Amino acid sequence: MPDRGKGLLWLVVPVIALGVLVVGLWPGNDPTPDPEARAYNLSIRLKCPICAGESIAGSQTDLAKDLRARIDDEIAAGSTDDEIIAMFVASYGEQVLLDPPSTGWGAALWAVPLGVLIIGGIAIFGLRRKDREPVGVEK
DSSP: OHHHHHHHHHHHHHHHHHHHHHHHHSOOOOOOOOHHHHHHHHHHHBBOTTSSSOBTTTOOSHHHHHHHHHHHHHHHTTOOHHHHHHHHHHHHOGGGBSSOOSSTHHHHHHHHHHHHHHHHHHHHHHHHHHHOOOTTOOO
């Protein structure tokens, strides 16, 4: 009987982990933060065009400072976060985004790790099941 519980554990743990992952990544409806928090949240999502993989929030280049000021100006003008992101993408291309978009090739970037996790879990579960001897069979 303990083997059955152990086998069930190998099935339940990945399902729970997947559920936690989905809930954690699910977009929420947070109340609108203050302009400084919005500016910071936007600047950590955008890559500095001249820095190697660094956000404009973390970069101290003159260009990054100008881009942060541009974000502040757009927020003060009443632009939404999506409009500001779209403006940066229009100016610098999708490579300005630190998080890949969830459409097109970006969707594949999000789906591949999840697919590997699922396939790996199935493979491990199948191998463990194959290695078990039937109960009551003596050699």
